[in-house]
Amino acid sequence: MELTGAEIVVRCLAEEGVEFVFGYPGGAVLNIYDEVFKQNKFKHVLVRHEQAAVHAADGYARANGRTGVALVTSGPGATNAVTGIATAYMDSIPLVVISGQVPTAAIGMDAFQEVDMVGITRPCVKHNFLVKDVKDVAVTIKKAFYLASTGRPGPVVVDIPKDVTQHKTEFVYPKKVSMRSYNPVIKGHPGQVKRAVQMILDAKRPMIYTGGGVILSNASEELTQLTRLLGFPCTSTLMGLGGYPATDPLFTGMLGMHGTYEANMAMQHCDVLIAIGARFDDRVIGNPEHFFQDGRRIIHIDIDPTSIAKRVKVDVPIVGNVKDVLAEMTKLIQASKEKPDRPALKTWWTQIELWRSRDCLKYDRDSSLIKPQYVIEKMYEVTRGEAYVTSDVGQHQMWAAQYYKFDQPRHWINSGGLGTMGFGMPAAMGVQFAHPEATVACITGEGSIQMNIQELSTCKQFNLPLKIILLNNRYLGMVRQWQEFFYGNRYAESYMDALPDFAKLSESYGHVGMKIEKPEDVEGALKEAFAMKERLVFMNFITDQAENVYPMIPAGKGLSEMILV
Amino acid sequence: MENEAGALSRVAGLFSARGYNIESLTVAPTEDETLSRMTIVTRGSDDVIEQITKQLNKLIDVVKVVDLSEAGHIERELMLVKVRAEGEWREEMKRMSDIFRGRIVDVTDKTYTIELTGAGYKLDAFLEALDKGAILETVRTGASGIGRGERILKI
Numbered sequence: 001m002e003l004t005g006a007e008i009v010v011r012c013l014a015e016e017g018v019e020f021v022f023g024y025p026g027g028a029v030l031n032i033y034d035e036v037f038k039q040n041k042f043k044h045v046l047v048r049h050e051q052a053a054v055h056a057a058d059g060y061a062r063a064n065g066r067t068g069v070a071l072v073t074s075g076p077g078a079t080n081a082v083t084g085i086a087t088a089y090m091d092s093i094p095l096v097v098i099s100g101q102v103p104t105a106a107i108g109m110d111a112f113q114e115v116d117m118v119g120i121t122r123p124c125v126k127h128n129f130l131v132k133d134v135k136d137v138a139v140t141i142k143k144a145f146y147l148a149s150t151g152r153p154g155p156v157v158v159d160i161p162k163d164v165t166q167h168k169t170e171f172v173y174p175k176k177v178s179m180r181s182y183n184p185v186i187k188g189h190p191g192q193v194k195r196a197v198q199m200i201l202d203a204k205r206p207m208i209y210t211g212g213g214v215i216l217s218n219a220s221e222e223l224t225q226l227t228r229l230l231g232f233p234c235t236s237t238l239m240g241l242g243g244y245p246a247t248d249p250l251f252t253g254m255l256g257m258h259g260t261y262e263a264n265m266a267m268q269h270c271d272v273l274i275a276i277g278a279r280f281d282d283r284v285i286g287n288p289e290h291f292f293q294d295g296r297r298i299i300h301i302d303i304d305p306t307s308i309a310k311r312v313k314v315d316v317p318i319v320g321n322v323k324d325v326l327a328e329m330t331k332l333i334q335a336s337k338e339k340p341d342r343p344a345l346k347t348w349w350t351q352i353e354l355w356r357s358r359d360c361l362k363y364d365r366d367s368s369l370i371k372p373q374y375v376i377e378k379m380y381e382v383t384r385g386e387a388y389v390t391s392d393v394g395q396h397q398m399w400a401a402q403y404y405k406f407d408q409p410r411h412w413i414n415s416g417g418l419g420t421m422g423f424g425m426p427a428a429m430g431v432q433f434a435h436p437e438a439t440v441a442c443i444t445g446e447g448s449i450q451m452n453i454q455e456l457s458t459c460k461q462f463n464l465p466l467k468i469i470l471l472n473n474r475y476l477g478m479v480r481q482w483q484e485f486f487y488g489n490r491y492a493e494s495y496m497d498a499l500p501d502f503a504k505l506s507e508s509y510g511h512v513g514m515k516i517e518k519p520e521d522v523e524g525a526l527k528e529a530f531a532m533k534e535r536l537v538f539m540n541f542i543t544d545q546a547e548n549v550y551p552m553i554p555a556g557k558g559l560s561e562m563i564l565v
Numbered sequence: 566m567e568n569e570a571g572a573l574s575r576v577a578g579l580f581s582a583r584g585y586n587i588e589s590l591t592v593a594p595t596e597d598e599t600l601s602r603m604t605i606v607t608r609g610s611d612d613v614i615e616q617i618t619k620q621l622n623k624l625i626d627v628v629k630v631v632d633l634s635e636a637g638h639i640e641r642e643l644m645l646v647k648v649r650a651e652g653e654w655r656e657e658m659k660r661m662s663d664i665f666r667g668r669i670v671d672v673t674d675k676t677y678t679i680e681l682t683g684a685g686y687k688l689d690a691f692l693e694a695l696d697k698g699a700i701l702e703t704v705r706t707g708a709s710g711i712g713r714g715e716r717i718l719k720i
Contacts, residue, residue: 118571119574122571122574122575123578123582127625130570130571147625179625180720181625181626181627182625304623305619305622305623306619306620306623309612309615310616
């Protein structure tokens with residue numbers, strides 16, 4: 001039977017087992033929306049801004065590992081989606097974004113709501129397609145899901161002109177698709193894996209450095225097994241938190257610009273570094289030249305060859321899926337007669353414990369003002385460390401990463417690469433759809449939350465009982481901190497004047513609102529809020545305006561040049 | 566690479582987005598019409614060339630990347646030069662074209678158009694050898710390259 005392009009789109013999504021499509025209708029996608037209306041295979045989630053649609057699809061994908069789907073119209077719908085797409089691209093999140101396009105005959109005519117979506121998104125997608133023939137719709141969508149979810153994942157855009165959604169053709173959904181130009185490597189090169197294992201067994205001061213790749217490849221179990229087998233210290237990037245249990249003594253905390261003293265010092269002074277699904281980002285190793293003052297051998301495991309030897313020279317590169325490579329390494333180490341050098345390790349751990357005893361995350365617990373760190377600590381206790389936590393971008397993001405100890409993967413959801421303010425709440429919506437019974441919290445700032453605050457309306461429509469933890473310091477805190485440290489206290493445009501009454505705002509959307517101004521009220525408010533399982537609660541914590549995130553490595557400095565409290 | 570709309574802009578976009586330099590880029594379909602072949606001339610340290618190679622391979626439309634300069638290869642570029650051919654110039658231009666094995670492909674009483682093929686440096690040398698005042702217009706295709714001997718790039 002012949003189907004229209006629009007029917008085919010909807011059928012393809014059903015074939016892919018899509019549960020939720022996050023979107024916003026418009027002229028160019030009306031045919032598709034008409035078919036969405038007629039089906040019941042997946043649920044459509046109407047957001048209030050296309051950026052939020054993509055962030056929600058992204059949050060959904062991060063929380064459960066499946067490919068997120070967003071549907072937007074042409075022109076402004078498409079451009080609004082771009083920030084969300086770039087966010088997902090930087091963090092390698094599998095998404096399929098379907099955008100409407102003006103009819104093929106109108107392309108290039110500066111038609112109403114026309115924009116060159118394929119051109120605009122080219123630098124921030126894994127791949128994109130403009131479908132010009134209805135016969136190509138099914139195979140293109142199949143390819144889009146395949147590309148998005150395999151290899152190093154990423155967003156794929158499928159741009160479909162309106163006339164293509166009207167035309168008819170026979171519908172066949174391909175069972176499989178293969179592309180001669182796309183063959184991601186899974187298994188690591190056996191010779192390289194062997195070399196790496198030997199290097200690991202010879203190490204005197206080893207360090208395991210993990211990133212988002214561990215989460216993306218679902219390799220937490222393999223990482224935990226290997227780390228415990230070796231007894232090596234382990235650190236994680238912002239993106240990798242939860243990949244290794246944060247409450248485990250082998251875990252030294254997050255590293256990088258706002259990483260712990262012990263993690264950064266161990267990273268700087270180790271003799272063998274095992275980098276796993278991490279990419280030596282500028283926020284992680286700071287100044288590469290300083291990093292190389294202390295020589296060390298580096299093993300780098302990553303599924304993307306371009307991540308290897310991009311910022312640092314590597315001794316043993318292993319291209320492969322982290323999960324497979326770690327399992328292979330564990331097998332080889334278990335079978336080996338050699339064991340890790342225990343006496344050397346003991347000395348190394350003594351050193352690390354000394355660094356750890358600096359207690360770099362200490363803060364003033366006797367303050368009469370609410371300390372943001374305290375809010376996160378209490379929230380960690382109240383949720384027993386089991387919540388899914390999304391964040392926006394800024395100081396609150398770093399405090400969340402430092403003080404909420406994530407023991408499970410996919411529970412910490414934030415925009416690490418692009419650093420997109422406005423990510424937190426829509427991402428939390430996606431997480432809640434992925435895990436309807438789970439506790440989902442969004443830690444945010446008064447700057448970030450206002451970048452997508454309209455989504456409180458979506459939360460009302462779909463009864464999403466999010467817990468919004470606003471650390472309200474009346475400043476764009478991270479900007480203010482940099483201005484204090486590096487710009488002579490000149491707080492250029494970092495003050496947030498004329499803020500709304502967030503509690504009332506939340507109430508006006510039909511949610512619960514709270515304002516908490518005293519440290520002694522923090523715990524009670526959190527308990528009360530998290531007990532309201534059916535309601536969205538917006539908690540406006542009025543926090544210490546002057547608090548800074550410590551430790552901090554100033555931009556361009558080395559890992560051992562931290563500013564401590 | 567796949568002979569798809571937009572494939573060229575993906576490559577060009579990659580070079581500009583990552584700050585790699587392109588000296589020349591040529592592209593045309595191959596005998597297999599589903600494929601195009603592109604020759605890019607670029608410059609960079611070994612590390613940069615390694616990254617360029619990897620980044621190109623990562624593009625979904627790119628089927629295979631070969632660094633021709635790693636081994637023996639042939640490089641050819643075509644140039645058309647329009648020169649003054651009046652008075653004393655007329656004989657001089659003919660002679661220079663012969664020396665560089667060029668061909669005069671268009672003649673008027675005031676101009677010659679010379680076609681010249683060779684590696685880029687040969688074309689440069691020809692332009693150097695001509696009196697600057699004699700050159701009216703030049704157009705170059707950019708280099709195309711192929712491996713020497715049994716070295717074959719085919720899918």
